[in-house]
Amino acid sequence: SQTIHQWPATLVQPVGSPLSLECTVEGTSNPNLYWYRQAAGRGLQLLFYSVGIGQISSEVPQNLSASRPQDRQFILSSKKLLLSDSGFYLCAWSPQLGYNEKLFFGSGTQLSVL
């Protein structure tokens, strides 16, 4: 069966420090991968998605970047964190693209930038 791993679970970082969040999927190949951010008490905002190695699409211009160095690995990065980067970050995957494809989510990373 397929599983998705996301770490770390919580992270406290000072403003201006770098960031690296990692997500890996097991048990499937060529998944579509997504990074979402959830502000406190709000819905999810799509940040990046990827349909293959090295293929990254950005939905929202911001201080973050994403990379997909391997088929089942998705990394969210920042060179210098801002206070506004605080939030709950969720990685997700889907087997195919399509409006009937549900998303499978990781357990999330709570990022606090101080």
Place this chain on the structure above:
Amino acid sequence: AQKITQTQPGMFVQEKEAVTLDCTYDTSDPSYGLFWYKQPSSGEMIFLIYQGSYDQQNATEGRYSLNFQKARKSANLVISASQLGDSAMYFCAMTLAGGFKTIFGAGTRLFVKA
């Protein structure tokens, strides 16, 4: 523009009773999928139910059913026989044809009372 609206920030329901969580959507695309996800306090998003825009019958998954009214652009979630474990945030979401972007509503927090 595509949009999901959940107008109930919080809802209370007595254990063993049914509850309806409202969701309206806006799109001019004829092909789309509607989803409900549950987010417990642990943070992970759990898929509950799916309804396709061309589906003639309302979707059901165990105690969950989706009341799909296409002309009114509503996709309400009905939870029957509420349980204490149903206390969580519930998100309505929509994916359009092309399938790479899922839009989420702001969510409804459900509290189940014993």
